[in-house]
Amino acid sequence: MEFDITLIVIFCIVFVFNVTGNSLVIYIISKKQRTSTDHLLLNLAVADLIYGVFLTFYHLSYFLKLFVPKYHNIVFKNDIFCRVFFSGGIASTAYVDSIFTVIILSVERYFAVCRPHGFKKWFSIRNVKCVMLFCWILSAALILPAGNSGKDCMSYDKDAGKTVSAILMVFSISTLIVLVVLFIKICVSLWCKETAIQPTAVREIQERKMKKRVSLCVLAVVITYILCSIPQFIVYVIAAFQWLQENLPVLYQITSLLTLVNSAVDPYLYSFQSQKMRKLFKKIFLCSRRDHSHEPSQGEQSQ
Numbered sequence: 360m361e362f363d364i365t366l367i368v369i370f371c372i373v374f375v376f377n378v379t380g381n382s383l384v385i386y387i388i389s390k391k392q393r394t395s396t397d398h399l400l401l402n403l404a405v406a407d408l409i410y411g412v413f414l415t416f417y418h419l420s421y422f423l424k425l426f427v428p429k430y431h432n433i434v435f436k437n438d439i440f441c442r443v444f445f446s447g448g449i450a451s452t453a454y455v456d457s458i459f460t461v462i463i464l465s466v467e468r469y470f471a472v473c474r475p476h477g478f479k480k481w482f483s484i485r486n487v488k489c490v491m492l493f494c495w496i497l498s499a500a501l502i503l504p505a506g507n508s509g510k511d512c513m514s515y516d517k518d519a520g521k522t523v524s525a526i527l528m529v530f531s532i533s534t535l536i537v538l539v540v541l542f543i544k545i546c547v548s549l550w551c552k553e554t555a556i557q558p559t560a561v562r563e564i565q566e567r568k569m570k571k572r573v574s575l576c577v578l579a580v581v582i583t584y585i586l587c588s589i590p591q592f593i594v595y596v597i598a599a600f601q602w603l604q605e606n607l608p609v610l611y612q613i614t615s616l617l618t619l620v621n622s623a624v625d626p627y628l629y630s631f632q633s634q635k636m637r638k639l640f641k642k643i644f645l646c647s648r649r650d651h652s653h654e655p656s657q658g659e660q661s662q
Contacts, residue, residue: 366612370418373616373623377411380626395482396471396577399464400629402491403580406457407622413450414619418612448502454618455498458534461584463490465541468577473548501530528595535592538581545574579628587621590614 384404388397467487470478549571591614598607 366616367419369616370415370619373619374411374415376627377619377623378408380623381405381408381411384626384629393484395467395484395487396464398484398487398491399460399467402494403457403460403464404626406453406460407625409453410450410457411619411622413453414615417450418615451502452495452498455501455530456494457622458530458584458588459494459498460491461581462534462537463487463494464577465538465545465581468545468574469541472545472574528592528598531588531592531595535585535589538585542578542581545578549574576629580625583621583624583628587617587624590617 381404385401385408388401388404391397393401467482470481594607594610594614596602597610
């Protein structure tokens with residue numbers, strides 16, 4: 360009982376950070392002229408926000424069933440509402456899309472740093488938008504086979520669930536390998552590899568610094584994703600091979616919480632690594648302070 364209550368509290372706290380951070384990132388990026396990296400970060404923020412909201416709904420529905428089954432039954436009588444908000448399908452789709460986006464971000468940074476001549480060709484704004492749309496469609500196609508057993512919106516077909524677990528296991532391991540390889544290549548190119556011609560012009564030096572800063576932001580996102588997702592990869596393996604069946608519900612809750620932490624941390628990583636993002640975050644918070652102040656000072660008004 361204490362464990363369940365602790366999980367509820369942690370889920371709610373992380374949920375608040377998720378909604379606040381990702382909403383601010385979406386607002387900030389939507390207000391400025393966007394590069395290909397910005398479009399991908401915006402897509403990741405949207406996926407993280409959707410994942411955070413619907414995953415929290417999904418787990419709160421479980422806790423509702425555990426503590427107040429009477430109200431749980433009342434809520435779940437509305438079949439459409441139940442399947443949309445509590446079945447977990449939307450959260451899973453957003454989660455898979457966020458994985459695709461992290462991969463594309465890593466590939467985008469690899470081209471920007473290691474293959475700059477082909478960067479503009481492959482990562483035009485139009486191409487990035489098409490790829491993002493395709494990722495959402497593919498994510499939904501991967502999750503839909505889980506289906507529903509029809510008894511209620513929280514019950515799934517076990518055979519379909521095993522298939523999806525096996526697919527996600529292979530997908531997760533492949534993702535991990537790709538991200539580690541790209542991460543090493545980017546690090547070597549930016550910090551270890553000595554170029555024959557050192558940049559001399561101020562513009563070249565500034566561009567290199569900017570590449571490092573943006574790449575640091577993406578690398579931070581990738582590392583956080585890897586650390587928070589490895590436990591879930593292990594759970595997918597356990598589910599696919601039907602090991603530790605009695606402990607699976609608890610393992611799912613813990614690993615889901617870790618992925619929720621990952622989706623909540625991402626926007627704050629952007630703000631720490633990006634100077635523009637930090638300034639915009641400060642500007643928004645300062646404006647909100649001024650709006651809530653009843654008697655602003657003359658210095659504040661002049662700003």
